[in-house]
Amino acid sequence: MQGVFVSYRRQDSQSAAGRLSDHLRDHLAGAAIFRDVETIEPGADFVDAIDRALKSCAVLLAVIGPRWLSISDEEGHRRLDLADDYTRLEIATALRRKDVRVIPVLVEGAQMPAPEQLPADLAELARRNAVELSDKRWDYDVGQLVNTLRKLTGLPEPAPPPMPKPEPGAAPTRRRWWIGATIGILVLAAILADEEGVFDPDPFVPTPAAPDAYYPPPQTSGETTAPSAGLPMLSGMWHDTQGGRFELVQQGNQLYFQGAGPEGYVVGSARLEGYHGQGSHTLNGYLLQSAFVVSTDGSRIDVTVVDPANGQRHAAVLLRQ
Template identity: 55%
Template sequence: MEQGIFVSYRRQDSQSAAGRLTDRLKDLLPEVSIFRDVETIEPGVDFVEAIERALRSCGVLIAVIGPRWVAAAHDDGSRRLDDPNDYTRLEIATALKRGDVRVIPVLVEGAQMPGTAELPDDLAALARRNAIELSDKRWDFDVSTLVETLRKALGLPEAAPDRPSAPAPAPKGPPRRAWWIGGGIALLAVLGILGEDNGGMAPAPEMSYAPPVQTPARAPVAPSAMTAAPAGRVDLTGLWRDPDGGMHEIVQHGSDLVFRGRTPDGFVTGTGTVSGHQGQTTYMFNGYPLRSTFVVAADGQRMDVTIIDPATNERDATQLFRVR
């Protein structure tokens, strides 16, 4: 597969976000050629020919979609998307026709994924592509999630760690650390999972994480503590941090929880339920099934978590602290 990345965007809609994203991708993927029209096309070169040539050498097209992407209009008021010669339409339609190009919609500035009815026929397949959102509040984190997806799509090796470490022997089971906590976890396409159509997100990538902070060993949470939860429902939606430096974003819908993420030891994805101030989860850690139970503090700012290996009944304990 070719190694290039084509960044498609509308200047009327998301020029600033596309430029910011391109600069960050160049920093994080220096080995990859990145095409962005305003920087790459030389003066006097036919724009359409340059686009076609660039697309022939790319393995991924990123369609940057802002809140004005669908409704952007010519001076006469007609929609640009309805113009067969619209550059953005040409870029994406050409990429969609090629079976060897991954087209990834990237939503910025709070944009929603357009539906099939809003798109011309040659872009209808775009509405069925899983999208990823880049939020200003968590820009670096969301971009790192996108980069992991790009590395997989282009067959690139994982990024080298910032500091060397001695190789650890292969574990027989899951590593003995905070299995449930995600170090650098992105928000799931939870609305899609719970039945709302928001365009979804890209398949779960392995995400980057902050180097763990050394902390003293924690004593396991006693089972009796699970019965001491105060009454009343809490909302766990938000960003949480664990003592090892990981961050976790949970989305709660009623009593249901959905989460995914990556610890320093691997990828985690699962679901759970909460009742009052206590709950439970089931999930996969690098393909290994685990469970957990947790108790939320009365002020809703801390969770005491017990991790359970159902195969051996071994247990570990950790805590989560609300960030926002």
């Protein structure tokens, strides 16, 4: 099991790097996260510390903000051109090591630098596939990065939480299913679809509903109704990237779902229109609305949840079990 080295410029992306490091510690338990301000002891040789850290790391994340290329020292020299620039030393050292994966991470709208903009020992960085972390999709973008880092560092997938036992006397149709972090999951679809010109935020208009509204699926013999032509089949168990689990029941173009997770208990329904859909649900009795996009192979649902009271959105991804 190996660690992750987070390289960044303090004058450029210190806040984003700190936020990223905190997220990695929360979701990569067991992997060492190296970030200079926290892990280098006072008086230690910085170059030696970098070399030692990289020997125990499988990945270096080069966090690049909008000023990463242009920041200069007090004499007006571009810091990246200085041989003793710490950021340059970190990345150049990692690029020379064949056992370290170097991943550019673009934050705050930064663009990937071209080879001619970089010193010779960093030119190879321009050929590395970059990851973009945007503010409006932060949780999803970092979640995708965490999945990659989990593989590179040899960390096992997190175990899903145990299914809760039904409460004594609870009606079978109201049993609690785990849906884990559903509020975050139901946000991404709208954001993605909006960028592709598919999602329309206007349908999110508050509709009257009882505070404890419940949407039970129709009683059946245990079989779900086959969907109409042109619709994906979504019935079954699903999970999110944070270990949550939930179940969907589909009848034609109508979906019903219910479950429970870190945010509380969720129950609702939605209507499919091809591979897109909209619906409403309650979280601990609080009414929310959602839109989602289903992947062409039916294995993934990108969802957006909107609070009709304030317009706040949350995004996440559901994956078929």
